[in-house]
Amino acid sequence: MTALLEVEDLRVAYGKIEAVKGISFTVDAGQVVTLIGTNGAGKTTTLRTLSGLLKPVGGHIRFDGKSLRRVPAHHIVSLGLAHSPEGRHIFPRMTIEDNLRLGAFLRNDRPGIEKDIQRAYDLFPILGERRKQAAGTLSGGEQQMLAMGRALMSQPKLLMLDEPSMGLSPIMMQKIMATIAELKAQGTTILLVEQNAQAALSLADRGHVMEIGRIVLSGTGQELLHDESVRKAYLGED
């Protein structure tokens, strides 16, 4: 079986500073793969490069059998790669429902779009209850739900989530993680970047630990959860 996403020796730089220094990993259809690592390790840079917002200086990205070299960002979405960015970036003055519709901007199957809006409300009932309100009135956790719902509206083959639990209360964080587990159970393929290594590794099929632009350790979620160096560095144990 070939992987849905293959990243090979990817290098990304900001000017002269190389933020991603040759990383390789794959994501198979149906898997949840997580990238964990310290601040500044290059996780967001990696996701932004996969969605075409940054140009790599080296390496290869293949998605669904196609090279993403020279494919513009808007076209990458239409290939089935959706990105829920760090910091959410919802449109605060637009209604919740209109924010969701924006995620479907490349689709023209109206009945399918309506069905998927309903699906987002089933996944996150609070969004349905407040569908006509400005998105800026949502709490941080609810805005995260909206960002995830919006990314799902493009019917992605691969959903990339950058720090979905950032800044959330423990209860809200659990809810977001439970939703990711539910999406996985429904067969959604997910590339998850998370500060909360415990939560991310618990539900991931595979994980990669990044440090200053490199992958320094890879394994199944369970292997990394039980790895001594991971426990010390990321799970707060000594």
Ligand SMILES: Nc1ncnc2c1ncn2[C@@H]1O[C@H](COP(=O)(O)OP(=O)(O)OP(=O)(O)O)[C@@H](O)[C@H]1O
């Ligand atoms: N626009 C930019 N211009 C210059 N350097 C940048 C830019 N964005 C990120 N960097 C640098 O690239 C490196 C990787 O940053 P990146 O945001 O990818 O890390 P991260 O792993 O997502 O970190 P965090 O956990 O804090 O979100 C850091 O050293 C960062 O300072």
Ligand SMILES: [Mg+2]
């Ligand atoms: Mg980041």
